[in-house]
Amino acid sequence: xxxxxxxxxxxxxxxxxxxxxxxxxxxxxxxxxxxxxxxxxxxxxxxxxxxxxxxxxxxxxxxxxxxxxxxxxxxxxxxxxxxxxxxxxxxxxxxxxxxxxxxxxxxxxxxxxxxxxxxxxxxxxxxxxxxxxxxxxxxxxxxxxxxxxxxxxxxxxxxxxxxxxxxxxxxxxxxxxxxxxxxxxxxxxxxxxxxxxxxxxxxxxxxxxxxxxxxxxxxxxxxxxxxxxxxxxxxxxxxxxxxxxxxxxxxxxxxxxxxxxxxxxxxxxxxxxxxxxxxxxxxxxxxxxxxxxxxxxxxxxxxxxxxxxxxxxxxxxxx
Amino acid sequence: xxxxxxxxxxxxxxxxxxxxxxxxxxxxxxxxxxxxxxxxxxxxxxxxxxxxxxxxxxxxxxxxxxxxxxxxxxxxxxxxxxxxxxxxxxxxxxxxxxxxxxxxxxxxxxxxxxxxxxxxxxxxxxxxxxxxxxxxxxxxxxxxxxxxxxxxxxxxxxxxxxxxxxxxxxxxxxxxxxxxxxxxxxxxxxxxxxxxxxxxxxxxxxxxxxxxxxxxxxxxxxxxxxxxxxxxxxxxxxxxxxxxxxxxxxxxxxxxxxxxxxxxxxxxxxxxxxxxxxxxxxxxxxxxxxxxxxxxxxxxxxxxxxxxxxxxxxxxxxx
Numbered sequence: 001x002x003x004x005x006x007x008x009x010x011x012x013x014x015x016x017x018x019x020x021x022x023x024x025x026x027x028x029x030x031x032x033x034x035x036x037x038x039x040x041x042x043x044x045x046x047x048x049x050x051x052x053x054x055x056x057x058x059x060x061x062x063x064x065x066x067x068x069x070x071x072x073x074x075x076x077x078x079x080x081x082x083x084x085x086x087x088x089x090x091x092x093x094x095x096x097x098x099x100x101x102x103x104x105x106x107x108x109x110x111x112x113x114x115x116x117x118x119x120x121x122x123x124x125x126x127x128x129x130x131x132x133x134x135x136x137x138x139x140x141x142x143x144x145x146x147x148x149x150x151x152x153x154x155x156x157x158x159x160x161x162x163x164x165x166x167x168x169x170x171x172x173x174x175x176x177x178x179x180x181x182x183x184x185x186x187x188x189x190x191x192x193x194x195x196x197x198x199x200x201x202x203x204x205x206x207x208x209x210x211x212x213x214x215x216x217x218x219x220x221x222x223x224x225x226x227x228x229x230x231x232x233x234x235x236x237x238x239x240x241x242x243x244x245x246x247x248x249x250x251x252x253x254x255x256x257x258x259x260x261x262x263x264x265x266x267x268x269x270x271x272x273x274x275x276x277x278x279x280x281x282x283x284x285x286x287x288x289x290x291x292x293x294x295x296x297x298x299x300x301x302x303x304x305x306x307x308x309x310x311x312x313x314x315x316x317x318x319x
Numbered sequence: 320x321x322x323x324x325x326x327x328x329x330x331x332x333x334x335x336x337x338x339x340x341x342x343x344x345x346x347x348x349x350x351x352x353x354x355x356x357x358x359x360x361x362x363x364x365x366x367x368x369x370x371x372x373x374x375x376x377x378x379x380x381x382x383x384x385x386x387x388x389x390x391x392x393x394x395x396x397x398x399x400x401x402x403x404x405x406x407x408x409x410x411x412x413x414x415x416x417x418x419x420x421x422x423x424x425x426x427x428x429x430x431x432x433x434x435x436x437x438x439x440x441x442x443x444x445x446x447x448x449x450x451x452x453x454x455x456x457x458x459x460x461x462x463x464x465x466x467x468x469x470x471x472x473x474x475x476x477x478x479x480x481x482x483x484x485x486x487x488x489x490x491x492x493x494x495x496x497x498x499x500x501x502x503x504x505x506x507x508x509x510x511x512x513x514x515x516x517x518x519x520x521x522x523x524x525x526x527x528x529x530x531x532x533x534x535x536x537x538x539x540x541x542x543x544x545x546x547x548x549x550x551x552x553x554x555x556x557x558x559x560x561x562x563x564x565x566x567x568x569x570x571x572x573x574x575x576x577x578x579x580x581x582x583x584x585x586x587x588x589x590x591x592x593x594x595x596x597x598x599x600x601x602x603x604x605x606x607x608x609x610x611x612x613x614x615x616x617x618x619x620x621x622x623x624x625x626x627x628x629x630x631x632x633x634x635x636x637x638x
Contacts, residue, residue: 030433045590264627271364271623273590304590308583308634315627 003243004155004186006193012059012152013159019058019091023047023160025167025298030269035285037292040171041266042164045274045304049115051231052160052302053084053147056182059156060145061088069094071141076122076129078104079231080303081147086117097142099133101125107307148180149237158186164298165195172295175281177302178202178211178251179232181240187300188247198298202244202251203284205229205259211236212251215244228256228314231277231303252284259283260314266301275306276314322562323474323505325512331378331471332478338377338410340366342479344486344617349588354604356611359490360585361483364593364623368434370550371479371621372403372466375501378475379464380407388413390460395441395448397423398550399622400466405436416461418452420444426626467499468556477505483617484514491614494600496621497521497530497570498551500559506619507566517617521563521570522603524548524578530555531570534563547575547633550596550622571603578602579633585620594625595633 004012025040032038044052061073072095075085082098089096096117100109101124112119122132137144146153160183161174174191178184184202191198204211207227214221220241225233236244254262256276263279266272281299285292323331344359351357363371380392391414394404401417408415415436419428420443431438441451456463465472479502480493493510497503503521510517523530526546533540539560544552555563573581575595582598585591600618604611 050590267592267627271369271592273586273592308586308630311627311630311634315630 001151003151004158004189008155009158009162009190009193012155013162015062016055016058016156016159019048019062019088020054021047022163025164026270028270031265034265035292036289036294037285038294038296039285040164040168040296040298041270042160042298042300043272044160045272045278045301049080049084049087050303050305051080051084052157052183052300053080054087055159056148056153056156057081057084057145058088060150060152061085061092063152064143068143071095071143072097074133074137074140074142074144075099075147076133077147079108080305082108082117083111083115083305085145086112086115090116095140095142097136097140099129099136101129105307111305148182148234149239151239154182154186154189154240154243156186157183158190160300161187161190161298162194164300165191165198168296168298169195170296171195171198171298173292174198174200174298174300175203175284176200176300177232177277177280178204179277180234181211181236181244183300183302184248185240185243188243192247200248201284202248203280204251204253205232205280206253206255208233209253211244212253214241215248215251218245227259229259229277229280231275232280252287254280254283254287258287262286264315273304273306274301275303278302278304320470322470323477323508327474328477328481328509328512331474332481334381335374335377335475335478338367338381338407339373341482342366344483345589347589350584353584354611355608355613356604357613357615358604359483359487359615359617360589361479361617361619362591363479364591364597364620368399368403368406369622369624370399370403371476371502371619372399373406374478375467375472375475376400376403376464377407379469379471380404380411382471383462387462390414390462391416393452393456393459393461393463394418394466395452396466398427399624401427401436402430402434402624404464405431405434409435414459414461416455416459418448418455420448424626430624467501467553468558470558473501473505473508473559473562475505476502477509479619480506480509480617481513483619484509484517487615487617488514489615490514490517490617492611493517493519493617493619494522494603495519495619496551496596496599497523497563498596499553500530500555500563502619502621503567504559504562507562511566519567520603521567522599523570523572524551524599525572525574527552528572530563531572533560534567534570537564546578548578548596548599550594551599571606573599573602573606577606581605583634592623592625593620594622597621597623
């Protein structure tokens with residue numbers, strides 16, 4: 001595994017195409033009116049497994065040799081990477097072993113189980129997750145696919161912004177959420193290679209602004225977890241951080257209130273479901289209206305695995 | 320105005336194309352697996368104004384002569400036709416006068432006002448709605464566009480099924496919801512002219528099954544209003560009923576529980592927002608699994624104007 005290049009991202013795009021959806025870039029005249037920008041929503045909520053994670057998971061899995069694949073794939077994850085890896089394993093007709101904290105909502109376990117993944121529950125600490133994963137790998141001989149600190153995963157995530165710029169050229173900006181940094185670093189590399197005039201801006205919940213602080217301090221800072229954007233709680237990986245430090249100039253942080261407002265706008269105006277993490281990019285764009293006025297902006301809607309039973313609480317009881 | 324013909328529906332399709340979206344026909348492998356059918360979801364929730372009503376409203380308005388249009392358009396409506404007509408009037412740069420019961424949720428009034436429509440509130444009875452509309456028309460000189468009992472509206476709604484069959488040929492069935500009967504009668508005519516081997520089946524909430532009872536008794540029966548599918552509460556119009564009586568052989572009725580389950584499946588699996596009325600077709604397909612097993616079925620998702628603040632209540636608190 002090595003740092004993705006222009007050629008390797010193009011190869012990844014071909015490699016994974018039978019395993020993923022080419023997602024649409026939607027426009028919405030009322031959201032353009034509201035924001036003053038010309039927005040292209042890259043709908044990874046429609047992606048297989050419900051998020052962009054299917055891209056990185058399939059690229060990394062497909063690059064394994066037969067011996068590495070034969071005993072299956074393994075990871076620890078509480079969220080979208082777990083579902084993505086289970087789905088890829090199903091397509092490759094191999095096993096998926098997913099370590100999940102026992103506190104994870106039933107709906108997420110159901111998602112993994114629905115794709116045929118084998119779930120191993122553990123205590124909800126990073127130590128327990130890592131030690132349980134080591135045991136599972138020792139027992140099964142499966143190969144670990146890390147959710148983001150893996151160049152082949154980053155290379156796969158880069159295909160999202162590549163698809164977007166192929167469909168919508170001459171973007172002034174691409175806005176990407178940042179959690180572990182796989183999607184953001186992949187997007188940054190894709191624009192560097194395929195559309196250098198497009199600036200990639202990171203978008204992060206204020207309640208877990210470790211990327212913002214890391215970029216400021218020059219070293220990886222620990223994430224807090226005080227946000228509803230549950231897909232963006234992880235620390236940056238060092239591989240992603242090295243790329244982000246070089247390529248990203250700006251991170252916009254947004255509050256949970258701003259995330260919920262943006263999510264509601266997407267549900268009501270675009271008539272599509274995004275999860276809170278997927279709405280962070282629109283929240284950031286709305287926060288800086290002058291910056292994006294009249295600009296062509298690609299917004300990555302990273303996923304759609306929202307828990308509908310808690311949505312009513314987010315949206316309250318407006319009349 | 321006269322009964323739509325093959326040629327007049329084709330003309331309507333051209334006439335309205337600058338004013339409406341050509342909506343996609345989505346597929347979803349997990350919903351195909353669950354149902355055993357091969358489903359094509361015709362996404363009128365993505366239509367301008369959030370429902371198929373934009374088709375009929377624009378066709379009928381565009382067929383008016385200059386004199387009929389100059390003083391604006393008028394209707395009484397508590398729902399999607401109101402928004403559609405306001406949007407069409409805005410595009411034609413004429414006025415829209417919309418009579419709405421004062422009990423209508425604020426969100427629906429906001430929708431109409433957002434498109435620049437002039438709202439006249441009245442008591443929530445059919446008598447009050449009709450008398451207020453007569454007064455408004457007398458004062459303004461506007462032309463009434465009825466939501467469904469109007470051949471030009473039916474002709475416009477027919478373009479939805481026409482678009483679907485052009486994109487997805489050889490459908491065994493098209494499932495359409497029925498309220499006033501505009502969409503259903505339009506769909507029936509479209510299949511009769513453009514795909515006679517495709518059977519159109521009507522889908523209706525059990526709590527407002529007037530179309531089911533009307534087809535049985537041979538005369539228009541009064542609608543009840545005991546359903547969450549608020550777009551389907553109206554009585555059949557006589558123009559639609561004459562078409563439906565000739566062309567429709569089967570109406571499937573579904574309970575509110577079945578509608579909510581289908582709506583949840585669409586939100587969770589397709590990741591798109593449909594309103595309760597828009598989920599009636601999937602509920603009907605799920606209710607008759609043997610009938611649709613292995614069949615190619617077009618499901619019309621009629622609209623997406625769901626009130627998000629009450630969704631939490633529908634979906635309850637599953638873990």
